[in-house]
Amino acid sequence: MRVLLVGFSGLLMGLATAPFSKFYFAWVSLVPLWTFIISEKTKYISHRDIKSEKSRLKSKTKISERILGAIAWGFSYHGFSLFWITSLHPVTWIGISWISSLIITISCWLLVTCWGIILVLVWSFLMLWYNINYIQKINCKKTKKKSLKDTEVLTSSLTQSFRRIVFGVAIWCLLEMIWNQSPLWWTSLSYTQSPDNLAILQLTKLSGHSTVTALIIAINGLISESILVIDKNKKQFLFLISLSVIIISSSHLYGLFLYNHRVLDFNDxxxxxxxxxxxxxxxxxxxxxxxxxxxxxxxxxxxxxxxxxxxxxxxxxxxxxxxxxxxxxxxxxxxxxxxxxxxxxxxxxxxxxxxxxxxxxxxxxxxxxxxxxxxxxxxxxxxxxxxxxxxxxxxxxxxxxxxxxxxxxxxxxxxxxxxxxxxxxxxxxxxxxxxxxxxxxxxxxxxxxxxxxxxxxxxxxxxxxxxxxxxxxxxxxxxxxxxxxxxxxxxxxxxxxxxxxxxxxxxxxxxxxxxxTLTLYVKMGDWLTITLNLIAITPLLKDFLVAIKV
Structure with missing residues (x-):
C-alpha cells in the first residue's frame, strides 16, 4: 500500500510540469518517498538490528520495498512527464509499418523513463546506505555510551536530520549534473516550476537549475524529517516545519525581489x-x-x-x-x-x-x-x-x-x-x-x-x-x-x-x-552542487581517514 502511495506522489510531481503546471505539488511530492526510505526500520533502529538490516539489504534474492518504492516514484514521475513521446506514433509516413512504429515509440518512451528511474534508484539506494552505515553508526556509539539495551528505540537528533537532508540534496543535484552530461536528459525537478513560478526561477541566476532543484529537495526533506519525529520529539517537529516555511518563503521573496529589480534594457x-x-x-x-x-x-x-x-x-x-x-x-x-x-x-x-x-x-x-x-x-x-x-x-x-x-x-x-x-x-x-x-x-x-x-x-x-x-x-x-x-x-x-x-x-x-551581463551562474557554473557535495562527504571522509589510521 505504501508503494502505491509513493507511486502516486511521483504522479503529483509529474503534474507539476507544463502544461498542467501544478508547480506547488513539487514542494511536497518527494515526502512519501523520503519517509519510505528513512522508515521506522532504518531510522529508529537498535544496535542488534543494524547488522540484520545490512544483511537484508545485501540480499540478492529479494527486492526491498524501498527499492520498489523508488521504482514506482521514478516511473510515475518520469513516465508521466515524458508520455508525450508516445504521440510520435504512427510514423508510417516515412515508410515504417504501423506495428514497427508502435514498437519503436513505446521502446523510446520506456528507454527515457528507465533512464529517469535509474537516477531515482541511485539516489534512494545512497540515502538508504547513508542512513544505515553512517547515521546509525553514530546511534550505536551513543547507545554504548549510555548503556542502553538493544531493544530500546533510539531517537534521531536534529543534527542527524540535517545531515540526511544535506546528503539527500547534494546527491540529487550531483545526479542531475551527471545526467545532464548524458545524451538523454529532460526531467530536472527544476522544470516543474517553469514557466509559472517565475519568482523561484530567478534563483537560477545564482547556480543554474540546480538552485531550484536543491530547494525542492531541501523543503521535501525538512517536511519528511519533521514527520518522522512527530510522535517522538514535538520540538524538533515544530522546528523543522517552521524552518521549511521560512526557507520556502524567503526564497520566493528574494526571487520576487530579483524579478522586480532587473536591470533595465534602455542601455542595451x-x-x-x-x-x-x-x-x-x-x-x-x-x-x-x-x-x-x-x-x-x-x-x-x-x-x-x-x-x-x-x-x-x-x-x-x-x-x-x-x-x-x-x-x-x-x-x-x-x-x-x-x-x-x-x-x-x-x-x-x-x-x-x-x-x-x-x-x-x-x-x-x-x-x-x-x-x-x-x-x-x-x-x-x-x-x-x-x-x-x-x-x-x-x-x-x-x-x-x-x-x-x-x-x-x-x-x-x-x-x-x-x-x-x-x-x-x-x-x-x-x-x-x-x-x-x-x-x-x-x-x-x-x-x-x-x-x-x-x-x-x-x-x-x-x-x-x-x-x-x-x-x-x-x-x-x-x-x-x-x-x-x-x-x-x-x-x-x-x-x-x-x-x-x-x-x-x-x-x-x-x-x-x-x-x-554575467550572472553568478555564468561566471562560476554549478558551484552549489560542488559545495553541497563537499559538505556532505566531509564527515564520511573524516571517518575514512580515522579508519585508515586504525
Missing part, C-alpha cells in the same frame, strides 16, 4: 526581430508537397517581415529540408534576401564529408553565409543511433532510414549582423551548461530553433518551460522559432512577451535586446 542594443512559424506537418514535411509549402511559407514570410524593417529574421529547425548549397543556388528565398537585404537565420541541412548536419545559417545582405551552427545534442534514435554496433541491426530492421546526422563541435561561436548569438536547436534547450558556455564566450542574446511537429502540445509546453529557464539563468533575451508552436519572445525575467498559437502559420515582429 535593441534588435527588431522577425519570427516565421512555418507550420509544415511532419506527415508531409519531407515529400514534394511539404517542400513546396515550406519554400512558399518561408519566402512569403521573409518578404512580409523584411518590408516591416526588422533587423533579423529567424526560422525553425530545418525550415527548408534541403542542403544549404541547393538553397543558395535555387531557392526563391535566397533571391529575396539579396533583394531586401535583411539577414536571416535559416534552418537547413549542412553538408559534411561523412554525412550532413542539422544546422542554422546566417545569410547576410549579399546572400552569402556569415556563420554556421551545427546541432550538438542530437536526439538518440531520432537523429543518431547510440551504441550503433549493438542496436544498429535492430533499428535498421524496423526502419528504412539509413542516414543519420553528424554531431556538431562543442566550441562554436555564432556571429550575426546584430551581435553574437547563443544558439539552441530543439532538444538542446534541456542542457543548461550548453547555454552557459556560449554566454561565457560573449553570447548577447538567445536564438532557439525547433521543429516540435512530431509531438503533441504537451511537449511544446514543456519545451517552452525549458527555454524560460535558459533565458533566466543566463540573463538573456530569447527569440524562439518553431515549426508548429510555441514560437515566442522571452525576456531575462522569464516573461513570455509574445507566444504563438499551436499548429498555425504565424509571422511576428518583436523586439529583443543584446546584453553583456
Amino acid at each position: 542594443k535593441k534588435i527588431k526581430i522577425g519570427i516565421i512559424q512555418g507550420n509544415i506537418p511532419n506527415t508531409i514535411k519531407l515529400n514534394h508537397e511539404g517542400k513546396i509549402r515550406a519554400l512558399k511559407n518561408y519566402s512569403n514570410g521573409y518578404e512580409i517581415l523584411a518590408n516591416k524593417k526588422v533587423d533579423l529574421i529567424i526560422t525553425p529547425e530545418v525550415a527548408l529540408p534541403f542542403n544549404i548549397q541547393y538553397i543558395l543556388r535555387n531557392s526563391l528565398l535566397h533571391k529575396k534576401v539579396i533583394e531586401h537585404r535583411v539577414p536571416i537565420i535559416l534552418g537547413a541541412l549542412g553538408g559534411k564529408k561523412a554525412g550532413y548536419t542539422n544546422s542554422l545559417f546566417t545569410i547576410v545582405e549579399n546572400g552569402k553565409i556569415l556563420s554556421r551552427f551545427d546541432k550538438v545534442k542530437l536526439v538518440p534514435l531520432g537523429e543518431y543511433i547510440p551504441l550503433e554496433n549493438i542496436l544498429g541491426k535492430l533499428v535498421y530492421s524496423l526502419s528504412p532510414l539509413e542516414n543519420h546526422l553528424i554531431v556538431g563541435e562543442n566550441k562554436q561561436i555564432f556571429d550575426t549582423s546584430v551581435g553574437q548569438a547563443i544558439i539552441g536547436i530543439c532538444y538542446e534547450s534541456a542542457f543548461s551548461e550548453y547555454f552557459r558556455y556560449q554566454t561565457s564566450l560573449g553570447g548577447e542574446y538567445i536564438i532557439t530553433a525547433s521543429n516540435n511537429a512530431h509531438f503533441t502540445q504537451i511537449m511544446s509546453a514543456q519545451h517552452h518551460s525549458q527555454d524560460v529557464i535558459r533565458a533566466i539563468e543566463t540573463d538573456r533575451w530569447m527569440a524562439k522559432a518553431t515549426n508548429t508552436g510555441y514560437s515566442a519572445i522571452i525576456n531575462p525575467n522569464g516573461d513570455s512577451l509574445w507566444i504563438s498559437k499551436m499548429n498555425t502559420y504565424d509571422i511576428h515582429k518583436g523586439v529583443i535586446y543584446a546584453r553583456n
